[in-house]
Amino acid sequence: MEPDLRRRFDLAVSADPGADPGEMAQVAMLHGGRIRHRRRLAVAGSAAAVVALVVAVGAVDLTESAAPPAGRPAMVTAGMRLPAPECSPEPVATDATDVVIFLPGATARQRSAIGQALHDDERIASWLFESREEAYARFAEHYQDSPDFVGAVDRDSVPEAFRLRLRDPARFSAFRQEYAAKPGVGTVVGRVCPASAPLGGIL
The missing domain is CATH 3.30.70.3040 (Alpha-Beta Plaits)
Incomplete structure (x- = not known):
């Protein structure tokens, strides 16, 4: 994992220690997306980005929902x-x-x-x-x-x-x-x- 991406993930989680795995995955997806966007790399989709990041970090149980269910807005923590x-x-x-x-x-x-x-x-x-x-x-x-x-x-x-x-x-x-x-x-x-x-x- 890139050092800057890991630092941003750790920062997001440390600011809200009570967040559930789904919320932490949203934070990871968000910061990862910003880094990839700046480098002009194609992103296959938010779900795929979350899965890739979760596998790299090893911090979220893949049985948990990585993105908000359809019809539910993302929560800002x-x-x-x-x-x-x-x-x-x-x-x-x-x-x-x-x-x-x-x-x-x-x-x-x-x-x-x-x-x-x-x-x-x-x-x-x-x-x-x-x-x-x-x-x-x-x-x-x-x-x-x-x-x-x-x-x-x-x-x-x-x-x-x-x-x-x-x-x-x-x-x-x-x-x-x-x-x-x-x-x-x-x-x-x-x-x-x-x-x-x-x-x-x-x-």
Whole structure:
């Protein structure tokens, strides 16, 4: 396996450790497709690409579905959001400067409660809310080299999120534990970024 492809696969999986094999295969297919597209190689089809990648990596049980069943949109997970190039390529468990709180299925009440908690949290230097529409626009822009995949993604499957920057990176571990337990929160991802990076450390 090419080193860059393996690094991208590992990065996608590490950003969303709770993903099931089907989701991990989607991430692998996506990044593999981008590399092959840049090199102008023909791709026989998304299913064949997934099978080839799964065999090479040996990380997914071939009895699991490698692609979403017909009629079901592909789900966008935290691992599919690309890190900003100036930030740490992999999520960190401690000392994060930037954080993304993904809300894959939060209700309006849960989202409002989290927003109020962030507003009142003195550990946060700045934050913003990214709607599904905004997240989808960013997703489509950054994966424009994989139009078939983008076309298979329904806007409603792209999770909304809060993106923020902490005042003190040393407080990230406690912050992550607290917010990960809040109703409506799916994944809390932290990265180390300079002040010039996009808020949250992702593109």
